[in-house]
Amino acid sequence: MPDAAVAESEPTPLEAALATLSRRLTSQQRAVVEHRGRHARVAAVAGSGKTTTMVARVLGLLAEGIAPQRILVLMFNRSAREDFVVKLAHSAPPGTRLPDIRTFHSIGHRLTTTLARWGSLEPRELIQQDWALERLLKQAAQRALGDADRSEREAALDGERLEALAQFCDLVKAEMCEPALLYERMNLGEHTGHFVESFVQLEQLLEQYRQMTYADLLYRPLRQLEREPETRARIQGHLQHVIIDEYQDINEAQQRMLSLLAGAPSAEDVAAGAPSDASAIAEVMAVGDANQCIYEWRGARPDYMLTRFAESFPEPMDFPLSYTFRHGHRLALAANHAIAANARRPDQLCLAAPGTPGTRLAEGQGAASLVAALTAWRASGRSGAEAAVLVRSWALSVPVQLQLLKAGIPFRLGRSDRFVFRLPLVQALAGYLELSRDASLLTDPVHLTLLFTQPTAFVARERLERLCQQLAESRHWPSKEDPILEGLKPLQRRTLRKRWQLLCDLPSLRDWAPARLLRHVVDELEADKILRRAAARRDKGEEDVRLLDVLIEQAGELANDPEAFIMLLRNPVEDAADGVLITTVHGAKGLEWPFVGLWGMNEEDFPAYSRDNPLSSERLEEERRLCYVGVTRAREQLHLWRDGGTHPPSRFLAELCVDDCTRLGDWVHSAGQRAKTAANTQDDTAASAQVAEPALRVASPGLGQAYLARLPLARHGITPPTLEATPAAKASATSTRKTQASAPRSGGTHSRKASSRAEPVVLRRVGGWEIGQRLHHDAFGEGVIEEVSGNETNPLIEVRFADGNKRRLIATRAPLKLL
Structure with a gap:
């Protein structure tokens, strides 16, 4: 028994x-x-x-x-x-x-x-090949355009625009909304007016051929079940x-x-x-x-x-x-600062778990800082595969690639099609430089085709290839009656002839510095306007324009030897298994590395915006969340680099308060060491003995105090330091309060200065239970509330008891008495 x-x-x-x-x-x-x-x-x-x-x-x-x-x-x-x-x-x-x-x-x-x-649902075949979907998208776009002229139809069938159309159709199904309403809401570029009708035509084609896209895997059964x-x-x-x-x-x-x-x-x-x-x-x-x-x-x-x-x-x-096991107090504090100005966020702080190693924070400017940090990392015996450089957009990866190539630091990319030598626009700009140094390239139809297609001339590639073949053979612009120009609009003819004239002039500019020459090409072609017009999405156009700026900046920085710069752009580099990873912040989501650097911490780059594509309050919050994701990928070191160009430092650098987070994080680590020493030596005075020190001056004292309040300092007899606002922060807070007092009470947007100094709302009280309250539990004895959550009906509290153990209790059910 x-x-x-x-x-x-x-x-x-x-x-x-x-x-x-x-x-x-x-x-x-x-x-x-x-x-x-x-x-x-x-x-x-x-x-x-x-x-x-x-x-x-x-x-x-x-x-x-x-x-x-x-x-x-x-x-x-x-x-x-x-x-x-x-x-x-x-x-x-x-x-x-x-x-x-x-x-x-x-x-x-x-x-x-x-x-x-x-x-209940008609059987359909899933389209799994990109070419098959592209064929249907082309048919849908052609049907939607109807009797549109030839140039409009050619623009609609451009690869980037078809890709944007596919994304639009998928988003209609993800949002479960009318395509016309979604189109009004989206920030799409020129030559996209047919998207709404193209969606309708695509749905008819899918039904006709009994096919479906990946978006239909959810969309079709969901609509049927709801009906x-x-x-x-x-x-x-x-x-x-x-x-x-x-x-x-x-x-x-x-x-x-x-x-x-x-x-x-x-x-x-x-x-x-x-x-x-x-x-x-x-x-x-x-x-x-x-x-x-x-x-x-x-x-x-x-x-x-x-x-x-x-x-x-x-x-x-x-x-x-709330406790992260990835990084230490410095970075946990920085993460809280990174997101504090967002209105749409949870009332929660990120806290470094006990025993989590410290994380070093560093700011730097320019390529030299980037190369020095990665060189020191590898010299310390660490592998490049343990490091990642994150960028807001792939255009910003170009200077990183070029600088690492020049420094001989191996790297790999999150997307292999984003290597510099594989970017058509980059290769075209390299081609303009090559032509300035070698006039014989005017007789190379392949080289001419590259320069006539990038940036786009809004003419079908097949026609451009025939035109370039004729130009390479004759070295003269065709007459008005030449069949090669038949059907082209006057604007297209003028654009192509202007480009040919530019190409013929380039060899005479051989002695110009590469940066000056590239700027001349971009200005003559009005490349920024072309790229914005050609992009199916406004943000894509802005990224392409930024790529032009980046290349010109790099030409000025790296091109003491023009031939070497051209070779750098043409270098067919491949992924190095032990190389530093270069990827976007979006691509880094869910991952982590011992060494993380964010490159391009400049206004207009991160956060991403421009004069033609300004930030709304919602977009700024999304950019700030992206910054939060980027900084929280690091375990041991986080580097924040801004370039040395014309764009000022990102507002996110000010919001992160790296110096404040480092000083306060160091204090917390030091307090932890004192507590550990006290525990090992059984000496109660070791932890509490403190040298009188001046108050710490920080930009956001409320945020720092909220963080310290969540740590078990009182358990070890440690008194947290007094935090005072820096003079600049005090002035900002006073200005913000005056602005808020005089502003109408409506759903407006925060000013940039107010946003960068906003204090987070920390959940401190639920259902009569508040952080810091002392209480008595019939079984566990006396304790202090360190965290509250739940709701008014069912408040949850975390209590640190006298024996050092922390327990989570349902306050309305536990045998508790407030002291």
Whole structure:
């Protein structure tokens, strides 16, 4: 009998695996794992260990006896899904049946197949080849243009414009909106007026050929299920728990599909007052970080995490994962400063977890600073593969590539088609330089074609190739009656002849410095106007114009030897396996490196804007979130580089307050060392003994104080330093208050100065419970509240008790008494 009792008390393999994993979790993470009974929203800062937490939650659900087919885990993309599957399989006992781990596309594919089998949806073939989709887009555009003239049709069939049309059609389906409304909202360039009708024509072609795009994998089944309540009822009620990662990157179609899968009543049902069965609705847990919402061009909005989730899944419990295990206090403070001026953000601070190594912060200017930092990193014995240089746009990667090539530092690119020698516009500019030094190239039709097509002359390539062949042979501009010019508009004829004249003149300018020569070419061609006009999206046009500026700047910096500069542009470099990674901040999302540098911290580059494409308040917030993502990729070193060009330093450098964060972070690290010494020596005075020091002057004392208040300083008898505003910050705050007092109370935008000094709103009080309150627990004794979350009905508090342990409690249920 005793043996049977012992056997019954032994944990199952799943329970044992969960217990092993739980020992590595913080109290915040365990609260997420153990939560049951309501929808939940988990705000997870960068590097907070959310994947491990989600794995533990899945194991916990399985250990409770929840059938794996009643659990659905949704990941943002295939890579994240594969990573999660590996971690879950590694943590679970061998042979454990695990739940579905899916992406939205795979869910859509399964639903499409199921609905087709039921006869609810017409079967269609998925278009998987780019060329097949491009062919359909061309047909749709030609149908939409109707009787438009030849030049308009040629412009519509340009590769970049077809790519923009494909993105527009996908976004219509992601946003679940009318194409005309989306077109009005988007900032598209010239020659895109046919996009709305092209969408209609594309839908007809897809139906005619019984084909579908990747966007249709979600769009088609979602529309069908929303139209057919009976069919919808057949797929609902099967799930008990849904966990969705990277919720801040969700779009409208994904949000509606999530609600549908979970069994939540539709907006139409709610409006009609239709009854719903609460027991048939799955518990949904959304995990994400609104501060990392950087895919607004794909339909994502921070509001989905901040407000929309609670609208679709009422009264969710809120759980913070505030501790990062990626970087130390200096960078955690800088991350909080980076996002503080945003109005649309969570009331949450990023905190460095105890024991996390310090992270060095550094600012620099110019290529010399970039090369010196990477050289020192490699000289210290570290691999270049452990370092990444991040840029706001690929155009800004060009100076980084050229400087590293010149310095002999190996590198690799996040996209192989972005190597300098593979960029058509760069190669064309190199071609102009080559022609100035070698007049015989005027007889090379291939070389002439390159220079006539970049920047575009808005003439079909086939015609340009024939024209360049004739020019190379004759060395004379054709007569007005020449068939080669037939059908061209007068403006096109003048443009082409002007370009030919420029090419003929270049050899006489051989002695000009490369930067001066390139500026002359750009001005003569009015290349900036051409690039803006040619781009299907305004931001793409601005990036191309910036690429021109970057190349001219580099020509002035690197081209003491013009031949060497041309060779640098032509160098067919390939990825180096141990090289420094150069990629965009968007491409770095979800990744981390010991060494991270952000290049191009200048106004108009980061944040990205121009006179013709100014910043709105919403775009500025998105740029600031992008900066937040960039800086939080670093573990050991973060470098912020601005170039030495004409653009002033980025406002984000001022907002990051690198010097303040370094000094305050150093103080925190020092306090931690004192606490550690005290613990090792059993000397209570070691931690508290402090030399009287002057108050620290910082730009945002409120933010620094809020950060220090979250740290267990009082537990070790450590008094935090007094933080005072710097004179400049005081003046800014006074000016801001006067401006706000006199401004009308409406939804206006913050001024640049006010935005850069805005203090974050930190959640300090919920339901009568406040940070800093002392209380008594019947079992654990006295403690201090260090963090509050949840809502007024169900406040959650984190309490540090006298024994040093920190516990998360539901305040309304725990046996507590305020002291």
